[in-house]
Structure formats: structure tokens, C-alpha cells
Amino acid sequence: MKALGADKLFLEGAMRCVRCSVCVAGCPSYSVFKTEGDSPRGRVQLMRAAALGTLVPDARFEEHMDNCLGCRACEDICPSGVPFGYLIDRTHAALQHSGYHRLRKLAIRLGLGVIANRSAVTFVAWLLRPIQWLRLDRFVRLLVAPFSRATARRIDALPRVEGTPFELRDAPQTDDPDVMMFAGCVMAGALGDVQRATIRSLEASGHRVSTPLDQRCCGALHQHAGLRDEARVLARANLGAFAGDAEVCVNSAGCALAMKGYAKLLPDDPRAAGFVSRIRDLSELVGPAPGRPIRPRALRVAVQDACHHRNIQRLGGSATKVLTELGVEVVPVPKGAGCCGAAGLYSAVNPDPAWALLNPLLDAIEHTGCDVVVASNPGCLMFMRAGLRDRKSSVRVVHLAELLDPGDTRET
Numbered sequence: 285m286k287a288l289g290a291d292k293l294f295l296e297g298a299m300r301c302v303r304c305s306v307c308v309a310g311c312p313s314y315s316v317f318k319t320e321g322d323s324p325r326g327r328v329q330l331m332r333a334a335a336l337g338t339l340v341p342d343a344r345f346e347e348h349m350d351n352c353l354g355c356r357a358c359e360d361i362c363p364s365g366v367p368f369g370y371l372i373d374r375t376h377a378a379l380q381h382s383g384y385h386r387l388r389k390l391a392i393r394l395g396l397g398v399i400a401n402r403s404a405v406t407f408v409a410w411l412l413r414p415i416q417w418l419r420l421d422r423f424v425r426l427l428v429a430p431f432s433r434a435t436a437r438r439i440d441a442l443p444r445v446e447g448t449p450f451e452l453r454d455a456p457q458t459d460d461p462d463v464m465m466f467a468g469c470v471m472a473g474a475l476g477d478v479q480r481a482t483i484r485s486l487e488a489s490g491h492r493v494s495t496p497l498d499q500r501c502c503g504a505l506h507q508h509a510g511l512r513d514e515a516r517v518l519a520r521a522n523l524g525a526f527a528g529d530a531e532v533c534v535n536s537a538g539c540a541l542a543m544k545g546y547a548k549l550l551p552d553d554p555r556a557a558g559f560v561s562r563i564r565d566l567s568e569l570v571g572p573a574p575g576r577p578i579r580p581r582a583l584r585v586a587v588q589d590a591c592h593h594r595n596i597q598r599l600g601g602s603a604t605k606v607l608t609e610l611g612v613e614v615v616p617v618p619k620g621a622g623c624c625g626a627a628g629l630y631s632a633v634n635p636d637p638a639w640a641l642l643n644p645l646l647d648a649i650e651h652t653g654c655d656v657v658v659a660s661n662p663g664c665l666m667f668m669r670a671g672l673r674d675r676k677s678s679v680r681v682v683h684l685a686e687l688l689d690p691g692d693t694r695e696t
């Protein structure tokens with residue numbers, strides 16, 4: 285940690301905090317833990333002290349850092365411009381080789397090794413399909429629940445594989461695309477139907493879509509876990525795969541935010557800035573167009589704006605705008621309904637606080653009387669599905685692409 289004292293960006297960033305507390309009220313981890321060390325203000329002070337060498341990080345220090353969801357609501361609102369995302373990612377990286385939580389770090393490293401490998405993700409997805417279809421996961425849950433509530437919650441939150449995995453080789457490879465499609469890793473494995481719907485929605489909006497074959501995972505989870513070297517390898521591969529001028533459609537809020545950080549992750553790579561400027565969310569690329577076969581549906585739709593869309597990217601409301609323009613009835617979720625708690629690996633690493641965040645949000649969503657919730661981040665989507673399944677709710681969660689899909693004939 286002391287090495288961070290030599291990182292000018294880190295130290296200057298941490299020094300900007302004037303302890304004004306503006307960030308505290310909007311912090312989801314503070315709303316659950318209610319301790320100063322679990323507020324953004326407290327974390328900045330801890331990180332600053334550790335970098336200056338006036339505090340030696342211990343297990344408790346790491347827990348405060350691990351309790352952060354990385355939602356960056358604090359960074360978005362901070363009047364002093366504290367670069368919280370950079371500080372927490374660098375801190376996780378510095379803590380990688382500490383003596384605490386070694387088993388957990390090893391498990392995360394192994395899991396992220398799988399995620400970085402497209403063939404391995406596809407293999408796991410195919411493996412999970414029959415297991416989930418036969419409900420063997422539910423059987424295991426039944427067995428472990430009396431002994432470990434946290435493990436049972438982890439099983440609840442496991443991604444459900446919906447449809448066959450998305451294979452890049454089956455996706456369009458256009459010579460002169462105006463949009464390049466980013467397929468993701470977990471999303472390609474678990475939400476293949478969403479990726480196919482995304483391509484159909486883009487094409488129905490008049491885009492020529494191509495799906496680069498040599499693209500890789502965005503590296504968001506690696507960055508958040510402190511594996512910055514691994515994240516850099518993935519980022520460089522994507523800069524090569526997405527060469528050109530076409531816009532890059534990233535239909536996962538978390539991946540898009542991480543990819544918009546490539547210029548900071550790879551400050552010496554001249555390709556990074558241009559790539560970042562081409563990243564678009566699906567909601568920025570679709571809309572009413574002459575002859576467009578997207579049909580409005582008789583549904584009451586609530587929109588969950590992911591933290592990673594609202595914060596820093598400032599894309600909150602963009603899905604609502606597209607749906608409203610298409611004549612869909614959008615019912616508002618009360619302001620302040622909060623973060624869903626999914627946050628990458630957070631619901632797996634910290635299941636209790638994650639579910640404590642999810643439940644009030646689901647209460648608010650059910651209270652709207654909606655039929656469907658639209659999400660634009662795979663983590664939020666899958667975690668909300670888990671929560672709604674758990675409470676046997678009739679409300680369904682779909683990705684924006686599924687609602688816009690002109691080829692979708694299901695009764696959504």
C-alpha cells in the first residue's frame with residue numbers, strides 16, 4: 285500500500301477530499317453498514333492514510349474496501365472531483381498480495397481466469413444448462429441452506445443460462461459496419477438470447493452490424509478485483525479487435541463504464557482515446573425509424589437505471605426515452621429506490637449486504653404495478669431475476685434489447 289504514495293494521481297486524488305460528506309447519503313454500502321469506514325469519505329481517509337504510511341492496512345481495512353460496490357455514485361457527486369474509482373481499483377490491486385483473505389482472492393483469481401477465456405465461459409454455460417433445467421442447483425441449495433445461509437444466497441444469485449450461448453462465429457461479420465457489437469463474457473454465456481436480440485434491434489434500426497471475432501472480455505471484474513495486469517491484456521486485445529471508425533455497441537452498463545476507462549488503464553496506448561469516444565449504449569443506437577418493425581406492447585414497464593449508467597456515464601433515463609418514443613407505457617420507479625446490490629462479484633462475495641440492498645428496490649418496483657422491469661446491465665438483470673424468483677413475483681425482468689427485439693414473438 286505504501287507504494288501508492290509514489291503514485292501522484294492517487295495521492296493527489298485522495299488529497300482532494302475535504303470531508304464535506306456530500307457523498308455519504310448516496311452510498312449504498314454506507315446505507316447497509318452505517319459505519320464511517322464503509323462510507324466513501326471514510327474509505328478515502330483510510331486509503332490516504334495507508335498511502336502516506338500513517339496506517340498499516342489490516343484485515344478490517346480490507347473489509348472496508350471489499351464492502352464497497354464500486355458503483356461510483358460518490359465520484360459522480362463529489363464537488364472536489366475525488367477520482368474514487370481510480371483510488372479503489374488501485375487499492376484493491378495493492379492489496380492483492382496481502383496476507384488476508386487469501387483463499388477468497390485465489391477463488392476470485394481462478395474464476396476470473398475462466399471469465400477471460402471465451403471457450404471456457406461457453407463450456408461452463410453449456411454445463412450449467414442441464415444442471416439448472418433439472419433443478420440440481422435448487423437441490424444443492426436445499427441441502428446447504430440449514431448450514432450456510434450465505435452459500436444458499438450465492439446459489440440463488442448464480443446466473444441462470446437463458447437460451448443457447450452466443451457464439452461470435454454465428455453473429456454477423458459485415459465488411460463495412462457502422463456498428464461493432466461487443467459480446468461480453470458472462471453475458472454471451474448466460475444471456476445469449478439478449479445478444480441475438482441486440483443484433484436484431486440494431487439491424488432493425490438500419491445499422492450494419494459486425495461482431496469482431498477476436499474480441500475479449502472487457503476486464504471490468506479484473507480491474508475491480510485488483511488484477512490490473514490481466515485487465516490490461518484484455519483491454520489491449522479489444523483495442524485491436526475494435527479497430528476502425530464504427531461505433532461500438534456495449535449493451536452492458538458495467539462493461540461500457542470499464543471500457544470507457546481504457547484510456548486511464550492504458551495511458552501510453554494511442555488507440556485508447558479514439559476507442560473510448562466510439563462506445564455507445566444500445567439505447568443510444570436504436571429508436572423510431574421509418575419502417576422499423578419494433579412494435580409497442582401493451583405492457584406497464586418500469587426501468588431500472590443501473591448505477592454504472594447513471595454515474596459517470598450519465599445515461600440515466602436513456603432507456604426510458606427510447607421506450608416512451610416507441611409508445612411503451614413507462615411507470616416511474618420512486619427516486620432513491622437504490623442500488624440492486626449485484627455489482628459484479630459483490631452478490632457472490634458479500635451476499636448478505638447485496639440482498640439487503642436488493643429487497644427494498646424490488647419492493648419499490650413491485651409497488652409501481654409494472655408487468656416488466658427493463659434493465660441494461662447483465663449483473664442487475666440476473667440479480668433482480670433471482671430476487672423476484674425468490675419472492676415468487678409475477679414481475680419479469682428483461683434487457684432493453686428483448687423488449688425492442690423485432691424478431692421476438694414471445695408474449696412479453
Ligand code: SF4
Binds near residue numbers: 300358
Ligand atoms: S463528496 Fe468528495 S470531498 Fe466530500 S467527503 Fe465525499 S469524497 Fe470527500
Ligand code: SF4
Binds near residue numbers: 323327353356
Ligand atoms: S463506489 Fe459506491 S459503494 Fe463504494 S464508496 Fe462510492 S458510493 Fe459507496
